[in-house]
Amino acid sequence: MDTPVPSLYIHVPFCSHKCEYCAFYSELLKPEQVQRFVESLCGELKQLGPALQPRTIFFGGGTPSILSLHQWETILDCMHGMGWGQIPEWTVECNPATVSKEKAQLLKQGGVNRISMGVQSMDAHLLERLGRIHSREQVFRSFEILRGAGFENINLDLMFGIPGQDLKIWHDTLDTIHALNSEHLSAYEVIYEDDTPLFHQMKAGAFDVDEDLIESMYESLIDRSTAAGYHQYEVANFARNQTSQSPYDVPHWACQHNIHYWRAGDYHAAGPSSTEYVQGVRRQHVSNTSLYCDGVQSGGRGIVSEETLIPPVQQGEWAAFAMRMNQGLDFKLFEERFGHHPTQLWGEQMQSIQSRGLAVVEKDHFRPTPLGMRFADAVGSEFVYLQD
Numbered sequence: 202m203d204t205p206v207p208s209l210y211i212h213v214p215f216c217s218h219k220c221e222y223c224a225f226y227s228e229l230l231k232p233e234q235v236q237r238f239v240e241s242l243c244g245e246l247k248q249l250g251p252a253l254q255p256r257t258i259f260f261g262g263g264t265p266s267i268l269s270l271h272q273w274e275t276i277l278d279c280m281h282g283m284g285w286g287q288i289p290e291w292t293v294e295c296n297p298a299t300v301s302k303e304k305a306q307l308l309k310q311g312g313v314n315r316i317s318m319g320v321q322s323m324d325a326h327l328l329e330r331l332g333r334i335h336s337r338e339q340v341f342r343s344f345e346i347l348r349g350a351g352f353e354n355i356n357l358d359l360m361f362g363i364p365g366q367d368l369k370i371w372h373d374t375l376d377t378i379h380a381l382n383s384e385h386l387s388a389y390e391v392i393y394e395d396d397t398p399l400f401h402q403m404k405a406g407a408f409d410v411d412e413d414l415i416e417s418m419y420e421s422l423i424d425r426s427t428a429a430g431y432h433q434y435e436v437a438n439f440a441r442n443q444t445s446q447s448p449y450d451v452p453h454w455a456c457q458h459n460i461h462y463w464r465a466g467d468y469h470a471a472g473p474s475s476t477e478y479v480q481g482v483r484r485q486h487v488s489n490t491s492l493y494c495d496g497v498q499s500g501g502r503g504i505v506s507e508e509t510l511i512p513p514v515q516q517g518e519w520a521a522f523a524m525r526m527n528q529g530l531d532f533k534l535f536e537e538r539f540g541h542h543p544t545q546l547w548g549e550q551m552q553s554i555q556s557r558g559l560a561v562v563e564k565d566h567f568r569p570t571p572l573g574m575r576f577a578d579a580v581g582s583e584f585v586y587l588q589d
């Protein structure tokens with residue numbers, strides 16, 4: 202029998218409103234559709250159960266916290282029926298507008314031990330600009346509820362480079378968030394995805410993208426978060442409790458689920474539009490909730506595509522992901538997995554990256570410099586192999 206897969210991602214595809222920048226697959230909440238989704242999700246989890254022994258579970262979306270107490274009870278009962286035991290890291294994404302005391306307690310008692318809350322900004326005008334449904338006050342309120350329910354591991358998500366955001370507003374958000382003392386922070390630059398309202402506004406000239414300002418925001422994110430006791434372990438991720446002095450270790454509160462992705466580990470996925478990666482095969486679920494439910498209810502999983510990645514693609518992805526983390530590319534781990542030393546495959550590229558000050562070769566690692574972390578996508582693209 203194959204080794205059980207240690208990670209599971211679940212996509213909950215519902216939101217109460219579409220944000221201006223959002224390109225994720227989600228639909229507006231319709232009660233009958235949600236009920237059918239919950240039943241189908243449980244059906245898919247039952248199919249997957251024996252193939253999994255999760256060390257990490259991540260409910261993302263969409264807005265998982267939009268599900269009702271009753272719907273969460275159904276999902277939790279289904280998960281408990283799998284015999285997986287206690288899950289070391291089980292995250293649920295929450296929107297500050299949809300956190301209640303009862304829901305927080307239910308999740309905590311059900312085994313969820315990490316919450317990731319989408320704050321994005323603490324500025325009322327910018328929250329409106331982004332089309333977010335929550336307020337600054339709801340962030341404080343929800344954070345308190347989550348702590349009151351016993352959550353000791355909370356991530357807060359932020360965005361920078363938002364049109365209309367200046368350094369003063371960004372610093373106010375950072376300082377306010379640091380004062381909440383969450384265990385983890387993620388901060389992403391706004392991406393103008395095709396076909397989002399924000400993309401069309403930018404194309405129509407409604408605002409300019411100021412790269413210098415964005416650069417300053419990223420720098421102050423790192424400086425202020427470091428001063429507030431966070432340790433950057435990935436391009437956009439910071440966590441508390443860096444007990445080791447080694448640059449190859451991650452902080453205690455680092456997100457193990459995401460680290461598993463960045464180390465190109467196997468993970469299953471359930472729910473519409475989700476993608477899984479198991480033993481070199483990538484599978485994609487249909488990005489349509491009705492079709493997903495039809496697929497599961499007729500005995501399948503709603504998978505619409507499957508691609509077997511050839512070794513050069515797997516190796517390239519491994520290296521590109523690794524260069525997002527402070528640890529960089531671990532030569533020993535790479536050799537154990539693929540049978541080659543990275544310098545045999547990318548000697549020239551690595552030299553060129555190093556000569557541009559983007560990474561350094563150390564004894565057993567190729568580690569990004571702070572500049573290399575800033576341009577991790579460009580660095581990573583030098584390892585990627587495109588499969589026809």
Ligand code: SF4
Pocket residue numbers: 215216218219220223224225227262263264296
């Ligand atoms: S809450 Fe998240 S998934 Fe939903 S529309 Fe906003 S950004 Fe997209």
